Amino acid sequence: MREDALTDExxxxxxxxxxxxxxxxxxxxxxxxxxxVAIRMLGQTPEAEDVGQExxxxxxxxxxxxxxxxxxxxxxxxxxxxLSLNEIKKRRRRSIFIPFTPVGKENDGPDQEFExxxxxxxxxxTPDRVRKALNQLKPEFRSxxxxxxxxGYSTKETAExxxxxxxxxxxxxxxxxxxxxxxxxxxxxxxxxxx
Numbered sequence: 001m002r003e004d005a006l007t008d009e010x011x012x013x014x015x016x017x018x019x020x021x022x023x024x025x026x027x028x029x030x031x032x033x034x035x036x037v038a039i040r041m042l043g044q045t046p047e048a049e050d051v052g053q054e055x056x057x058x059x060x061x062x063x064x065x066x067x068x069x070x071x072x073x074x075x076x077x078x079x080x081x082x083l084s085l086n087e088i089k090k091r092r093r094r095s096i097f098i099p100f101t102p103v104g105k106e107n108d109g110p111d112q113e114f115e116x117x118x119x120x121x122x123x124x125x126t127p128d129r130v131r132k133a134l135n136q137l138k139p140e141f142r143s144x145x146x147x148x149x150x151x152g153y154s155t156k157e158t159a160e161x162x163x164x165x166x167x168x169x170x171x172x173x174x175x176x177x178x179x180x181x182x183x184x185x186x187x188x189x190x191x192x193x194x195x
Contacts, residue, residue: 008072014024016063027056033151035078038145041084043135047091051083058083070160077151078161081143088139133183135162148173 006014006025014022034055035109058079059066061126066075134142148169159169 009068012063012066012068012072015060023060026059026072030076031056033073034076036118037077037080037146037151039086040134040150041081041139041142042087043131047087048084051087052081074153074157074161077147077153078120078163081147081161083137085143129184133180135182137176137179141172141179144169144172145176145180149177 006022008026008029010174011022011026016028031052035048036050038051038055042048042051053165055076065074070078134145137145143162144158147153147161148155153161155166155169159166162169164172
């Protein structure tokens with residue numbers, strides 16, 4: 001039987017026994033999901049790519065301890081979320097020490113002109129606006145929105161991934177939706193005021 005036709009459990013067993021091909025099939029099956037979570041938590045950044053790679057490295061190293069209590073996809077998502085939350089904490093610590101340098105002023109040269117991307121006919125700011133609004137949420141709220149509404153996990157699965165009671169997930173989901181709505185409405189009003 002081809003390895004890509006095997007169940008996740010059979011692939012994990014084969015990978016534990018040293019099959020690199022079995023592990024590669026698992027990576028192929030879940031790299032899109034892991035990348036989606038990392039990008040939605042961290043944006044399209046090198047850190048999101050690092051989180052994706054580190055997720056599979058940690059899974060490989062800890063495979064002997066994987067008990068199968070959660071599905072492979074849920075387990076990998078949990079690793080990716082935790083690594084993303086750790087990266088957000090690191091960003092906050094780094095931002096305290098990084099001095100602000102205005103764009104175009106790095107070399108003390110003449111002011112540079114930058115084209116406004118909104119001038120393009122193809123520009124659609126809706127996904128960009130949602131991403132920016134999502135990034136304004138605290139990580140504990142962002143993670144609930146990403147898992148429950150964007151990745152399509154059930155409330156129970158989201159609670160399992162985050163290690164939270166279902167009631168806490170429901171509460172955070174409600175609060176995060178309200179915050180997201182306020183951010184998007186205030187941004188739309190600001191845009192209309194400046195036009």
